[in-house]
Amino acid sequence: MTTTGEDHAAARPGPWWWDRWRSAVLDASLALASVVECGAEGYRFAGDAGIPSAAGIVFGVLAGSALLVRRKWPIAVVLVSIAITPAQMGYLMAIVGLYTLAASELPRRIIGSLAGMSLVGQLIVMFVRIRQGTTRGGWELGDWFVPFAAITIAVGLTAPPLLLGLYVGARRRLMESLRERADSLERELQLLAERAEERAEWARGEERTRIAREMHDVVAHRVSLMVVHAAALQAVARKDPEKAVKNAALVGDMGRQALTELREMLGVLRSGEGVRSVRSSDSVPLAAVGFAAAAAASRAVDESDGPCLSELEELIGQSAATGMVVDLTIDGDARDYGADIEQTAYRVVQEALTNVHKHAAGAKTHVRLAHRVSEIAMQVENEPPPEVSTASARLPSGGNGLVGMKERVVALGGVFVSGPTDAGGFRVSAVIPAA
Known part of the structure; x- marks a missing residue:
């Protein structure tokens, strides 16, 4: 049987909501990287905002650890990344969160709405950050550069993980559909094999009945006449010897005719090449043997000179x-x-x-x-x-x-x-x- 995702999860369970330990280790590693990133960016944000550095680091660590639950609550991870975007932190969380959201089974309208919110947030933050940078650096650039750079960076941070997540989600659903279809086809094949075996057994029973009926018709009539002639022979043996001799000759003729018909029928049955050719191959299923035997028996009865x-x-x-x-x-x-x-x-x-x-x-x-x-x-x-x-x-x-x-x-x-x-x-x- 083909192993589906559910069967695989049942065979190798992971901790908590993860299907496999490998997935749990990957998410923990990403969360650790996000914690380090958000902690560093929280330290910088605390200096710019004039708040204690410890508070900024704790805030960044708490926010970055949300990436640990990206498989169970992808919407929450994306919302956290949008919420901390004004503090210029959580870029890794935003990228991984959008990828996980797009690859999930959530409706497209929800994915599109959250992706749009993330894009708008990144665009605003990048616009402000780039403008401040050009102003502090005293760069002489055209008016077009700041919006162009902001749009480029925002789209670069949002579109690739979104498109990759949509592709991976579609491929995952396709593979799951193919697995289910393979399981369904295998179950149908097993059902067809069982039905073929039942039909073969039914065909063998029908042919046994048919051959028994043919044998009965061949034997019963002539043997009945032989018994009647034998009874008549016993009754007239002493009174009419000539008639007794005639009845004895009739009994002999009846017996020879019955034996001839039996030999013809049994000879045709024994010459059923279809049964021998099928039984000579061990790789042929039992159902095929049954059908071949039934077909050979049917030909034996049909081809005999009736x-x-x-x-x-x-x-x-x-x-x-x-x-x-x-x-x-x-x-x-x-x-x-x-x-x-x-x-x-x-x-x-x-x-x-x-x-x-x-x-x-x-x-x-x-x-x-x-x-x-x-x-x-x-x-x-x-x-x-x-x-x-x-x-x-x-x-x-x-x-x-x-x-x-x-x-x-x-x-x-x-x-x-x-x-x-x-x-x-x-x-x-x-x-x-x-x-």
Whole structure:
């Protein structure tokens, strides 16, 4: 973190109102020099005014010591220097006081007013002093010399410390502003890094959910059909050997298809070059690894050869092979959709048929697909299951089928509705925008 002035002061405190010991030593040295100057000038002033020399020296010492508080009360220091200007003392105090005043955070109108008062005081004193000097010395000079010299000296004693103080104050404020901006930028960078980490964690969670949903859709349907065929095979093994052989062949085909799809998906996931390239560099932040992993997982799912609507009849044929009565109705002219739309529509029908196998084995099922102008709609509705069915297969249910279907449809901006029918069956409906 960048250290600001306040942090630095807190880290190295100085005495009283000073931020650092170095500043205190500097002010004490300036005050000592001012005390010596004002004491000497007070001695001379006492001789000219006809007062005791000790009184003049004490007055000069007290006045010069005011420079010690120039950082805390710069206005008081300038006012003291103006007050002792008629006594022709405190030149160092006036110069340092004006510099400190101009470099402070006081309003410009106050700085300008006090600087003007100091200039006028110095001008009057210099005019009188130079005129007296020329008169005593008997110098023959023009009328222009005295005001010219007075103005030059007064401006020379007032303008340089004032301008230097204004410059130093502006530079100090600029540096403080830059420090604050650097601190602010560093805090923003830390906040962005934290948010990036949160987004990476969220992305990893989303991709885990998506991959789990994809695995569920690939495995659940075919394994459910395998279980149904195995139950049917057990029931007809002795009564109808020919049908038992046919069911056994179907179980084998289903198992091989499920393994093939699993190998394809896992193979694409393992070949995610983005994850390996990011993990190979130890200097990359964890957030970048998370984003790369999520992106690789997303590409793995998207690039895998997913199902499409042209395979819908084959899907329904597989269910019909188990003894389920399935009617397919297609309305409208078929057209090409995006890969994600066709995969989602296929998975909705697939999962709905899987649920029929699980919860309403043997029930007659109606599958309706409608190609509309700007959307594609699908509906899978099953009638109540018969009393005697293959429910003895005892297919397990994780309760994620409907949730996964809804997530898929909603992700594409569609609408998903599911629920029991009045006749005692179950209906799954989905509408997905075509674009």
